Amino acid sequence: MIKPRSRRGGGRPTIADVARKAGVGAITVSRALREPGRVSEDLRRQIESAVNELGYMPDPNARALASARAEVFGVLVPSLTNNVFAEVVRGIYDSLSDGPFRIQLGNTHYSGLEEERLLQVFGPQRPAALIVAGIDQTPASRKLLETAGCPVVQVMETGPDPVDMMVGFSHFEGGKAAAEHLIEAGYRRIGFIGARMDPRSQRRLAGYRAAMEAAGLFDPRLTTTTPVPSSVTLGRELFRDALAKVPSLDGVFCNNDDIALGVLFECHRASIAVPKTIGIVGFNDLDMMEVAFPSVTSVRTYRYEIGRRAVAMALAAIEGNRPEQRVVDLGFELKRRESTAR
Amino acid sequence: MIKPRSRRGGGRPTIADVARKAGVGAITVSRALREPGRVSEDLRRQIESAVNELGYMPDPNARALASARAEVFGVLVPSLTNNVFAEVVRGIYDSLSDGPFRIQLGNTHYSGLEEERLLQVFGPQRPAALIVAGIDQTPASRKLLETAGCPVVQVMETGPDPVDMMVGFSHFEGGKAAAEHLIEAGYRRIGFIGARMDPRSQRRLAGYRAAMEAAGLFDPRLTTTTPVPSSVTLGRELFRDALAKVPSLDGVFCNNDDIALGVLFECHRASIAVPKTIGIVGFNDLDMMEVAFPSVTSVRTYRYEIGRRAVAMALAAIEGNRPEQRVVDLGFELKRRESTAR
């Protein structure tokens, strides 16, 4: 008894349909699609026109099953709304949109456990590559990454001992440069204001501390932090706290630009002169920092470029030529602006 | 000749391994995992423990191939960095993170053609649901959505004639409310400043225009727009242009909060009193608008909630009980603040 052409498939053309129409074997169609160089000019053309006529598109699920490899990049970030990670994701996306690879997103919510869980879910899918934010994976996550059997790129930070590859920059050096700039500009009672305090923020704080200690200016009371998620509103509140604690405060290095903006607005509201009375430095250099009044000094980071580079490295590794430089430091740039021009 | 256990599989346990260990048929394991109610208490327990011992996780690719349905939500947004869409995606993500569904992201870059291309790519994957931003799909995209064979939710806007379901609000009404508020507050030469001018911005403009015309205040020279992507920097520039064109300008309704912030900063820089000389209204009500100095009136929109609701509706439809209300309007709220308190 002959079954209907396809019980479940919904009537989409399959590779067999293309093969029949082109008068070749199914495997040749498969090859023509994936490695055109290994199929003769003649057949390639025939197959191509059959594909076009039928509107054939390979089923990625079948492909993944047969080849034990899905054309998917797994991307794990701690937040989707934080502009910094959104830009990284955009860089990843833009670099991938030409090729066959899809993106599967995971939001770890800054939680190591959630990261573990997501890696466990990603594993059985056999992704073509994994891109994860940060370098502070739990031991279990690290093992999952090592045994994933695909290229892995840790992004946003550099550090020793990459799982596989890394693209980022040193948050410690960024924080240090920011604090040094404030010191050079003549500020003395320079506070650190930070929210969320994820590992990257911690390292910025460490850089700030190193610079302050080197200048003999460090004072633990100058540091105001909270694990609460960052926001402009929170920046204002933390700044108020800091000022209440240390009225002699004459500068602040903010964990990020949202906090810096909150500080700036509070200065306006309280008629505190910037940069005269208080100097402000942010981190990441969002678009708005240059436009703000006064414009705000910030540490420019190359988030979009990090995403692009991560994909480039992963793609190279997939092709078999793993870059000799496994850890890429894209650096940062301190943008000096009015908020510290005393 | 006996082959090695698995040529390609990499040695992960399969459903057959679990079945063997539990002493049942493979299909029963499959059922125990997907519809536990259809398997007896006894076997269920045995299977469960076999799964745990082996650390079995079903292969989503094989599952998708066999059932002709992938546990994937396709999500198409015009931008990843625009906070508005990032929040929608976050809402979608948070609502999906419990269940089996993965998220596959597509960035249309505000292009209808790119949207078409992405839908074509998504199709063969047989996603469980599609969530797309906007209601202005090209005819080809619309057809792809209609024939996708899965629930479709259009988000961010409401309108007549949904492909399937819709969650959003009326940008026309939002724009109208913003303009009416400025008029009530006593402003007369109220400009519209807009960047990008995607369909949603166009409708906000239309709402503004309707309000202005109703009050006999409309003047085409009051409208300043550009197709250039929105940014705080651009907000400043457009405001300068607007002011050069119409020096008597006494209020602006901005397409979005980034533009509004640029306007606010430029007012500071040029010593233009807000709200006295110029009233400012933004759109979306980002966190920072409340903290800004002066705080900025804005139209609050419920992006996160839109994402959550879209998933809830899609999930219900997958379960077979399509909500009777196919178009959900989540509305908006005009947040009156200092920037229009004349």
Place this chain on the structure above:
DNA sequence: CTACGTCATGGTAGCGCTACCAGTTATCGC
């Protein structure tokens, strides 16, 4: 006591594709 539904379970046959290997035909060196 038979007929028939219901429930729990399993066997079989694919889903659409690619890895592996075998076969066929040109091309080439000696």
Place this chain on the structure above:
DNA sequence: GCGATAACTGGTAGCGCTACCATGACGTAG
């Protein structure tokens, strides 16, 4: 001119899972 090598092509056998149907056990109605 012959075997050898390379270049191309195809058949077969799965990948790991689930749809479909079959089976048997049990209960219930007639």
